[in-house]
Amino acid sequence: MLSTKVEPHQLPSLGSFVRGKDVESGKWVYSLSARAVLDDSFANLTLKRNLEAGRVSAADVAPGVLVGRVSVADPDTVQDALAAAAEATRLWRSVPLSVRLEDWNRLLREAIHDNERELIDMLTLEGHPLELARWELSGMYELTRPETTGFLRSQLWQEFAIGARRNIVRRQPDGVVCVNPPANAPLVSALLGVTSIAGGNAVVLRAPRTAPFGVSSVLRNVIAPVLDELGAPPGLLNIVCGHPGPMLDAWIASEHVDDIMYFGDVGPGLKIERRCVEAGKKPILELAGNDIVLVWRDADLEGAADAIVEGFYGSGQLCMVPNRAIVHPAVADELIELVRVRATALKPGYPDEEGVLLSPVLRHDKFTRYLEDAVEKGATVVTGGKGMQIDGTLDEAGFFLQPTVLRVDGLSRAGELSAVADETFFPLMPIIVPHAAEDATLFDSFLEFVNASPYGLRNSLWARDDAVIDRFVAQTVKGGLLKVNDSHIAFTAPLPSHGGTGLTGGAFGEANFPVLRTTHLQGVSIIRPEHREGHDAHTR
Template sequence: MNSAEHLRPARPVRTPAAAPPRSYPSYIAGRDADAGNGDWVYTVSSRSLLEDVFASVALKRRLERDPGSAAAGHPYVVGRVAVTSPEDNERALRAAREAAPAWAAVPLEDRMRLGAAFRARLLRHEEEFLGLLTAEAHPRALARWELSCLLQTYSDETLAWCRQQMHTEIRHGGRRLIVRRQPDGVVCLNPPQNAPAPSAALAVLAVMAGNAVVVRAPRSIALSTLYVLRDLAVPLLEDMGAPPGTLSVVCGNPRSTMDRWLESPYVDDIFYIGGCTEGLSIERRCVAGGKKPVLELAGNDTVVVWADADLDWAAEAACEAFYGSGQICMVPNRVIAHPAVADDLTARIAEKARAVRPGYPEDDGVLLTPVRRSERFFALLDQALAGGARLVCGGARTELDGTRSATGVFLEPTVVRADGLERAARLDVVREETFFPLLPVVVPGPAGDDRLLDDMIRFVNGNAYGLRNSLWTRSRDIADTFVRRVTNGGLLKVNDSHIGFLPYLPSHGGTGLTGGVHGEANYPMLKTSHLQGVSVGAGVSPLRAVFGDRRG
């Protein structure tokens, strides 16, 4: 890529004018592709959208109609990504199929070094990464949280654990026994629109497993995905001498690209991150076509608060529901409060919720993002109130300065209270992922603690989704019972941040609607590979091996 096509910022991207616009063609078969038919998608800064949404959208559309327009130099233009042609999409798949065997033959120890190198490179370019996410409307505090996910995912501890799972050797009866995971082959990754760059960065893990990977950047928000893969990951693969096609990045039509992946004889796995309806449909088509589906879908996470909990910390964890205006699958979606502390807890949650304010994404402390289509929010709220729930706080649109307005692009953090587990379970706001800053506090009816614990655990395990669950209690017995009996979900936290990331533990993955039929905690290195057992004998009699050596 020549300097005229791709200009790196001289300083952190903190304001719209902080860097020249970036320009990315697709990256296919080890090189930057031609721009094809000249179609581009443009990113204009989120700040400009908040200041004048109509002018910003008009600017974006003008550029996409006429990329040569002088408007390309507008200070609010952050960058652009070329739209990949169907022919180039196909070329990316062919290149991946050609690269896969050679890359899989690279020793695991060499491939594992990618993880630490990627983490180090991400840290060196931290400000650029955060700046691009902020330009794409991620509040800076939220972008830092997303960065923390990648830093733990690629931590020394997590990678060492994954390395152990990928290859274990045992000496037994004159044999060297190996239990290892082999790469699936070609993996196609579809990141979500709400967090494309951090999700696309999981592609490096699939590459480390020995796969060739093709990533589709979402057309509506493609820039940060190209940056993370093209500028951070690709140079590491080039330094390793990885075969062309080991990692390709395209930006095509979502439906036609997915259809081609599903039909292609070159594709082994499809790693889809998105909504349940589309994801489960892709799962069915994958199975029918002999491909492995790796799904990261919706979540409807539960925070359980016991009578002896630290209520301030429990309320703080519950209010993680409002990160990104609730438009993140792994934030809390509902709270179950012990009746003895429900009033106090609800008041503390409401107090903290009222302190969550809108603002420009680069401003410190801002957590809320604009919500463009809020009709569903009000329908869910109205249904909850009609079904017996009580509005505790919030419930209105708001402007950038926090003023309530019928035309505001933000939603107030909203808390409702629903009494009775059975009645609450009939409310969509409790039963479904809402994807809004809308948090129900569910309070079971009075009962003894043994009965309450049984009912709460049954309620958690009955969740149709199954991403994350968490508990707040000072009781070792309550915590142990909860950990032992809660089977739903890919991650369980006790007395900890619901959304915080830790080494060793998975950052993604779950059961039910979250992960599909084969859902579980998701370590992408393991999910895009398969188990294989190996025996290497020395001086072993075949006859004795057939009938067994009783001496072991």
């Protein structure tokens, strides 16, 4: 079981994890508790810098401030982790699929269940509100359900008897998969990345310097024991902490690396994609999302309002929450009022408190620019627009932002607003109300707007009319996931939890099951020797 309690002057310390062993470099990065940062960000972030520069000793830090520390990997350790992974995958890829998929998923699911309380604690220590942490963990449960396992099995191996031939279509592992999780959600992204092990791959994962302890401790204390129980070779899972730039450079240059799974912003992500392709490596990108909720005239407006307000979870700092909505003008006033009531009920607080869904937003300048841009171009502020302290007191210097709802009248020019065109990553929800028109024309414009988006993570629809639903499903080509009359963000097996097209997933983007994205198709035809005599090689 994990331990998240930090006793005075007894700071948990973790080295790099390579070949199943701790490797310390003598240099450390420190993880602070979210409460400490919220109580006094300037002092405690300064403390983190001083600790990492060696100007302050951890023994002198007050209890409750530090969660733990992780060793920074030196270049030799980074290279050894890659070599260890290459050695391990050569053994692991020959293990029967029943072991590395079915047994792995079953044991992984059990391990998550047995450590659920501790995993949630680690997520809140990263700053994720409790409800958000529970939602994030639900994604891992869905990813390891028997239904998902069965689907993945069907994709990884199929056999056909064609005359005397035993024909197999299977997916083979790419090899060494390097995972770069994002600073805003390192632990759950790391857990997603390591599921590529079921495809026969080995994993090298970078623990972000901003919050390395949760990733390092959970993968070491929850995931590594599952691999040990399966008899996996040492080196199948490696964890190294370091700056992203030099680490990515080392991965791209290494002869051992086959795939790089990168979570992050669009600009850097697309540059990584180009570098990977040039180096002959597969880029797997999880970048920005700018999701749309469509609300038709016959929709369940209460349900639709709930889905739209999911855009404020974590203060909008999640790629897969909705960023904008389009509503039929006949029900726009009612829907916007329902959203307003729900948005104003959301309150800031410490992440380990029940009922808190908002997270701190460290910089408000971009939010202010986007809000001012929207108002200048005709949008109306329905509610919000101000900064807050953790107790809800309005304060432009506070860490939190009020959930902010905008009304944007007219669809044709809505894309001129930065708050509509771009992923915002803060709690700002534009609700677009098209001008009145015939329903057929209106729905055409809805679909055109969705398919014209350069992003493609997920989109959702609220409607009762089967014909409207069928058109949405048949004609929406953008996105890794479509939801109809359902929570925009809920995970549900065996659907993919991540992945998408366009700016979300890059040129090779699609729905992301890491087990499938880190493998490749291969065909096999077998004729037994005793069946070979007299067999026409051209038999159809």
